[in-house]
Amino acid sequence: MKKETVQRIFTVGSEWAYFKIYTGAYMADGLLVREIMPLAARLMRESTVDCWFFIRYADPERHLRVRFHLADRDKLGYVISSVYERLDRYVQDRSVQKIQMDTYVREIERYGREHMECAERLFCTDSRCVTGLLKVLPNERMRSMAAFRLGDAILTAFGMDMMAKRDFTGACAEAFKREFGFTGANAKVFNREYRVWQKPVRDAVECADAGMAEIDKVIEKHYRCGGTGRIVSELLSKRCNVTREEFLRSYLHMTMNRLFNSDNRRHEMVVYEYLHRYYKSAIARGASCEEG
Known part of the structure; x- marks a missing residue:
């Protein structure tokens, strides 16, 4: 792969949809199993996304970082609404403190x-x-x-x-x-x-x-x-x-x-x-x- 072909930064609206889901350590496990895994599997089956992954992080608040690679950038709105449908009830009962989108910066040197x-x-x-x-x-x-x-x-x-x-x-x-x-x-x-x-x-x-x-x-x-x-x-x-x-x-x-x-x-x-x-x-x- 040529050096100039590897993009480093993906802002909101690009081919990568990046969500930060702020919640506690143990609640995170439940969300991954009950909501995020089924959602990601559905989006993959539909060919809406062709890759996704998560990590746990604290900045300093604990949260999950979930990234979806869009097979079609026009489906970004659909992915956002799908995340909303799965997770809004947790925000309403405060088991999830907030959800926000962010810029994905690849760790190319790493x-x-x-x-x-x-x-x-x-x-x-x-x-x-x-x-x-x-x-x-x-x-x-x-x-x-x-x-x-x-x-x-x-x-x-x-x-x-x-x-x-x-x-x-x-x-x-x-x-x-x-x-x-x-x-x-x-x-x-x-x-x-x-x-x-x-x-x-x-x-x-x-x-x-x-x-x-x-x-x-x-x-x-x-x-x-x-x-x-x-x-x-x-x-x-x-x-x-x-x-x-x-x-x-x-x-x-x-x-x-x-x-x-x-x-x-x-x-x-x-x-x-x-x-x-x-x-x-x-x-x-x-x-x-x-x-x-």
């Missing part, structure tokens, strides 16, 4: 100019996957289990083998530890907590927990079937100054942002740390089997 359009298509896949997960998650423990499973599935989708996964998650975990100012005392707490989570993490990644059948079905649908592999292959085939690992770090950060409704960075750190420990152990088990 994802890479050549990768940007593929990235947005993957954001759509990820948003559909996460909203599907939110619909079937029975509790917070299973949200964490889903994070381990989904994180591993994404690394696999991007062509990482076990050793590459170990190195990548280890580097990400160390970066978070530096950010949070980890000490020896923190490490002891981590070790103690991981002993509790070691088997659940292994069961999640290896699909060995029968309670995760619905979760794995959602992840399978979005990351192992359909066109996701083609999008990833297209992205990785492009020459870009953003490496696969740099792209993945940003992409997985957004995945964890979508999946967890609070304390996202801490959850992200735990996911990287526990996956790193799992991969180290799995590699060691494999080596032991070979020696035996």
Whole structure:
């Protein structure tokens, strides 16, 4: 893709319709499952939009940022009225404080100019996957289990083998530890907590927990079937100054942002740390089997 063909800024009225929906952390999950996911699915079926995605944000007020790519810019009014019809009652009862439209500025430096359009298509896949997960998650423990499973599935989708996964998650975990100012005392707490989570993490990644059948079905649908592999292959085939690992770090950060409704960075750190420990152990088990 030529440099000048990638547009950075999309104002209101352009091909991107961008809504900020101000609401609390837990209400956001309900809105995503009950209203935004069905609305987006309908707009996609009608070919009104061909891509959509969301993230959670605070500026400092908590809100959802939902972006729809219009297949036909003349349908902007229809999209706005559709959002109104789904969400106005929540504004009236104050469970949503306000809804506003804004300018979408692509993070081109973060994802890479050549990768940007593929990235947005993957954001759509990820948003559909996460909203599907939110619909079937029975509790917070299973949200964490889903994070381990989904994180591993994404690394696999991007062509990482076990050793590459170990190195990548280890580097990400160390970066978070530096950010949070980890000490020896923190490490002891981590070790103690991981002993509790070691088997659940292994069961999640290896699909060995029968309670995760619905979760794995959602992840399978979005990351192992359909066109996701083609999008990833297209992205990785492009020459870009953003490496696969740099792209993945940003992409997985957004995945964890979508999946967890609070304390996202801490959850992200735990996911990287526990996956790193799992991969180290799995590699060691494999080596032991070979020696035996």
